[in-house]
Amino acid sequence: MNNIISTLGLYLSYPFVQYALIVGVLVALCASLLGVSLVLKRFSFIGDGLSHVAFGALAIATILHVTNELVVMLPITVLAAILLLGASNNAMIKGDAAIAMLSVGALAFGYLIMSKFSGSTNVSADVCSTLFGATSILTLTITDVWVCIVMSALVILAFILFYHKIFAVTFDENFAEATGIKAKAYNYMIAVITALVIVLAMELVGSLLVSALIIFPALSAMRVFKSFRMVTICAALLSVLGTVTGMVISILASTPVGASIVAVDVVIFAVFSVIGLWKR
């Protein structure tokens, strides 16, 4: 036991571990807040879809030799998010199919462009690290951390200020629109924030983890709690708990960070499912 604590203490004294913890917790918080609304709107796969779009954009940025990849990635991903979430009601291709199409298509094109034009010798490793975030969360700079803190503060602030509107638009878009709420505008807002969170989080923790952080905490909370407020609060707490636990495990057992966090989230979901059944 003492051994474990001293190992943890040693690791926690490294700045890169501290950075990873701060960024991980913040990303988890933002993703889970958005996740409740996205899961309920039947957009669980948006994290996957948009991060694949961002990957495609990243490939384009790489071959264009753009120094700051975000300049290319952000606009393209925001646009994709607006197309997917904004036109949800009367779109030609409905939600899940549209996401699947965009996701697979963007991934294929991204991989194609990268393997054809990239100078790198090991393309599949590059792709793998984009998807799983391999070691990127452990190589954060202090600038990354500050960008993340500012963005998270903005996302959380927007969520608190527009909480009731987000609830209304998620529960019943038509009613909101009919009684004079600008449902479309709020949908666009949710889309833009989602895209921002996903692009930033993908750089930091990989796209697999982003999707998991959007889906799992929300679904776990929904097993047990019965009001939107409690589900939201619980999802945020579970997300942070899962992320911290996953990171600690990955430090102690030297497992991959992203995969460890997702594994913990799966366990939490199982536990909450059982509690949900028992409470009924």
Add this chain to the structure above:
Amino acid sequence: MSQIVCKNLVLGYEKHAVAEDINFTVNQGDYLCILGENGSGKSTLIKTLLGLTKPLSGEIQFGDKLSAKEIGYLPQQTLTQRDFPASVWEIVRSGCLNRIGFRPFYSAAEKEIAKENMELLGITSLARKCYRELSGGQQQRVLLARALCATRKMLLLDEPVAGLDPKATAEMYEVIYELNQKHGITIIMVSHDIMAAVPYASHVLHLSNKPLFFGTKDDYIKSPVGQIYAASAILHTPKKEAEEHE
């Protein structure tokens, strides 16, 4: 001055007309029942009245202090709502949202409005309950209370008894009738349940891509269209509760 006047309305999506030549008026305190089979343009008419779709041609005029955004709407249940984790209280007060503007939270006055409407529909005891665990009839009452928070002038009800059992259906019709008679709320109800809906209505609009009939209920029952569809509806006469109270 009427609350709603529709003139030569043509409804549809992307230049494809679903229903045309729609002319009718709704006055304060009316109970208009819109009848018609599936595909007759009822849903499109609702969306157009609510401003969710634009009419292809013709116009809708709002008057008598009613603005386009003051129609309380009782939509049909969506897939999303069936397993939505929200308490009754959260849903009812979300009807007040059009009053709060850029303010992030509800005021005490808005919470009071929500409470009054829950009292009115007899769902105060359900406030902390989860919406998805309620019966169909209770869910409809919750959505009605929400619509009343948004406006006290006009309610637009889209198949309000779809999926309800006979007892809940009868109760729902009574509740709606009471809101109309006691509280003077204008009702526009869309239904294909002619037998049960017409007895309560004051006016009828029968749609079948073109309006087959528009007028008062009594005239409708005498009309050839009404004779065919609603002959036996007269047998059902509603309990005139409001009159008994006076």
